[in-house]
Amino acid sequence: MSIDEKTSTPTPAAARDGRPSMPRWLLGLGPVVLIAVLMAVFALLNGPGLAKLGEGAPPKEEVTIEDVRFLPGQIQITARNEGPDPVTIAQVNVSDYYASFTQTRNTMAPLEATTLTVNYHWVDGDPYEIALVTSIGGKIPATVDAAALSPERGTSFFGLMTLLGIYVGVIPVALGMLWMPFIRRSSASWIRLLLGVTVGLLAFLTVDATLEGMELVAGSGAFGGPLVVFLGAFAAYLVLEATDAWMRGHQEPAPAGTPAVLPPRRLALLIAIGIGLHNLGEGLAIGSAYAVGSLALGATLIVGFAIHNTTEGLAIVTPLAKEPARLGRLAVLGLIAGAPAIAGALIGASVYQPTLAAFLLGLGAGAVAQVAFKILPLMKDSTGKILNPLGSAGIILGLATMFLTGLLVQA
Known part of the structure; x- marks a missing residue:
């Protein structure tokens, strides 16, 4: 065999026979066009032979x-x-x-x-x-539950929704980030405990968002019903995984034998994104509830939301315990996590759709679940165990904290 024969690429059979080969894109597009033509003909002819199939059956109402x-x-x-x-x-x-x-x-x-x-x-x-x-x-x-005069949807109304999003999203997250000095002076054992608390917080948000989304579309088969919650969760999980892989590809490879853990800054960013998606769904629910008069905006409720969501700020700053504390970076992370509550409140107050709300809640659930899995390797002790006594205690403490503070925001 000659050198040319060894190094040459395979030649299509059509080219060897002297016939021009079809472009690869055309080979892929051909079946799509054929399917579209057949479906159009089928629709124009109204399903030949199937006209009597639906006779006598009542229409499906959703x-x-x-x-x-x-x-x-x-x-x-x-x-x-x-x-x-x-x-x-x-x-x-x-x-x-x-x-x-x-x-x-x-x-x-x-x-x-x-x-x-x-x-x-x-x-x-x-x-x-x-x-x-x-x-x-x-x-x-x-x-x-209780009829009330619906507010006019003008500038003042949307200003109120913006203020509501700031109260329940931005301010609580910012308050939670004030634990940064405490975390920076904590020992490795305390950091392991706080990471466990963070995992517990995110696990609670995952379950809570999933159940809330399924409740919104319970009994409805439109657009897949409860399936849209899991579709949103799976989509968010894959998007964050792809984002993480993309960021890994643009950094220097880790030395051989180094554990595969996320850099603290990137982990904090992923946590902020996950919590932001969750707060988007939460703001959507709050805005829609207020728009129909089923949510009483009292000071007690606002305080309840603030206490409940303050723990989210703690989750963001915990991975940054050994990083330089830059105010600008912390402010950006806080806005990424808290500001979506404003957008959610505005959307929910103006155009509310249960299936869309369920999908957004699913997005939040998948995002925080992905981040929780990324935190687990950081909880390893000297023996390499993740679910060590401190880590397990932290997870339980995080779950209990979210459950107890969640009781304050039942409206």
């Missing part, structure tokens, strides 16, 4: 109530059709009373929404059970 607003002498309800079939709202029942109403769209096509204006003299503070009755007798329920 309707979600996205917003309930109480105005003087009226109740405004926004509903969206999340199912595959058109839906018509025929009646509105408010606490066993069928009220007259108007609506912006008589029939909702898939993914369309309608706003119903119900004529009803509601009483401030009273609970109400609302049910939208469809043309085929289906019921879409909604419960309001």
